[in-house]
Amino acid sequence: MNWAPLRRAFLALSLSLSLATPLRAQEAVARFVGAGLxxxxxxxxxxxxxxxxxxxxxxxxxxAFVALNPALALTYEQWGSNALYDVSLAGCQGQGASADVVFSSGVHQMVDLVNRACASPYASPVTEALAPARRWRDELWGITHEPAVIIYNTALVPAAEAPRTRFGLLDLMRRPNSPYRGKIATYDIESSGLGYLFSFMDSLEATTFGGLLEGFARTEAVATCCSNEIIEGVAEGRYLIAYNVLGSYVAAVHGPNIGVIQPEDYTFFLSRAFMIPKGAAQKDGAAALLEFLLSPGGQAILAQSSLVQRLDGDVSSLSESAQRPIAIDPKLLIAMDQHRRQRFVAQWRATFGTSLRTGP
Structure with a gap:
C-alpha cells in the first residue's frame, strides 16, 4: 500500500495543530484516521x-494500524521523556486527563509508573511470548530493540581513530592537546530521561565509567538535551564524536558524514516500554495497538523504521557476549531513587560544569 498521501496529510495536520494550539510540553501532535471516520x-x-x-x-x-482498524481514530502526542513521565503520573493521580497508551524510551520511568499502580493489566499469547526482559507483571511490554551507539564524523575523524570500545574513546580523550577538546557530545542526563538511563546503566556496568567522566571533564565534552541536536552536530562537524546516542534516530537521518559504532566491549539495547494507563478510556483500542506493534507485521514496520535492530546477517557483527539488553524489571527502580539520583546528577554536573547545553 502507498502510504505517502496519508503521511502528507498527517504532517500537514500536525503543523496546523502546532500553530493553532499551545502544546505545553508536547513536541509534536498528529491525528491518524481509519476509513470509518x-x-x-x-x-x-x-x-x-x-x-x-x-x-x-x-x-x-x-x-498501518489505523488502516487495519478503520473504526479507530488515533491522536499521537510526542513528548520529552521527563515531561511524559510527569503528565502520566499526574493523570494516574487524577490531576489531568489520562492517555489510552503511553510508551517511552525512559524505561526506568515507566517501571516506576507501574510500581505506583498506574497501569492496567493485559495478557495474550503474543505478550506472553515476549522474553522475560521485555515484560513485567503483564503491565509493561518492550516493543522495540534499539542500540546505544557511538557516532563520529567520517570526514573529520580518521577511520583508524574511530573508537570501537570505551577504552578507545578514553585513549582519544587522554591525548595531550587533544583535537577532540570541546568536540565530544552526549546527552544531558538532567534534561533527557533516556540520557540518564544510559549513563546510570553505564555506572553499573562499566569499570571505565569513572575514567569516562574524567575524560569528559578533561576534553570539555558537551552535554546536550536532544538526539537531533547531537546527530546534526556530528554531521555538520560541530562535534566530532558522540557517545551513547540512540541508534534508531541515527539511522533515520544517516548521512554520508556519520559513522556508527556499536561498542565492542558492550552495547546496551533499549526496548521502549508500552503501558495501558489505569485511567485509559479505550483499553481495548490500546490492547489492539500493542498486539499490532508486537505482531510480525508490526515488528517488520518498526524494523524498516530502525526501531527494531536486527542482529542477524550482516547488520551487526557485535558478539552475543557484548549485547546488554536493558531489562524491564524492578531493578530499574534503583535509578529512580531520589537520593541516588541527586548524588549521580551532582557527580555529572561536576564533570560537565558550564559545558551543559539545552539545545542547538
Missing amino acids: GAGPGSVRELLVRSTTDLAILAPALE
Missing part, C-alpha cells in the same frame, strides 16, 4: 497515544 457519529473510537518516539519515525506503524 465518515461513517457517522459514534462510529469511530478516539485513541490518545503519548510517546517519546519521534513522530516521523513512528508514523508508518501508526498509519
Whole structure:
C-alpha cells in the first residue's frame, strides 16, 4: 500500500495543530484516521497515544494500524521523556486527563509508573511470548530493540581513530592537546530521561565509567538535551564524536558524514516500554495497538523504521557476549531513587560544569 498521501496529510495536520494550539510540553501532535471516520457519529473510537518516539519515525506503524482498524481514530502526542513521565503520573493521580497508551524510551520511568499502580493489566499469547526482559507483571511490554551507539564524523575523524570500545574513546580523550577538546557530545542526563538511563546503566556496568567522566571533564565534552541536536552536530562537524546516542534516530537521518559504532566491549539495547494507563478510556483500542506493534507485521514496520535492530546477517557483527539488553524489571527502580539520583546528577554536573547545553 502507498502510504505517502496519508503521511502528507498527517504532517500537514500536525503543523496546523502546532500553530493553532499551545502544546505545553508536547513536541509534536498528529491525528491518524481509519476509513470509518465518515461513517457517522459514534462510529469511530478516539485513541490518545503519548510517546517519546519521534513522530516521523513512528508514523508508518501508526498509519498501518489505523488502516487495519478503520473504526479507530488515533491522536499521537510526542513528548520529552521527563515531561511524559510527569503528565502520566499526574493523570494516574487524577490531576489531568489520562492517555489510552503511553510508551517511552525512559524505561526506568515507566517501571516506576507501574510500581505506583498506574497501569492496567493485559495478557495474550503474543505478550506472553515476549522474553522475560521485555515484560513485567503483564503491565509493561518492550516493543522495540534499539542500540546505544557511538557516532563520529567520517570526514573529520580518521577511520583508524574511530573508537570501537570505551577504552578507545578514553585513549582519544587522554591525548595531550587533544583535537577532540570541546568536540565530544552526549546527552544531558538532567534534561533527557533516556540520557540518564544510559549513563546510570553505564555506572553499573562499566569499570571505565569513572575514567569516562574524567575524560569528559578533561576534553570539555558537551552535554546536550536532544538526539537531533547531537546527530546534526556530528554531521555538520560541530562535534566530532558522540557517545551513547540512540541508534534508531541515527539511522533515520544517516548521512554520508556519520559513522556508527556499536561498542565492542558492550552495547546496551533499549526496548521502549508500552503501558495501558489505569485511567485509559479505550483499553481495548490500546490492547489492539500493542498486539499490532508486537505482531510480525508490526515488528517488520518498526524494523524498516530502525526501531527494531536486527542482529542477524550482516547488520551487526557485535558478539552475543557484548549485547546488554536493558531489562524491564524492578531493578530499574534503583535509578529512580531520589537520593541516588541527586548524588549521580551532582557527580555529572561536576564533570560537565558550564559545558551543559539545552539545545542547538
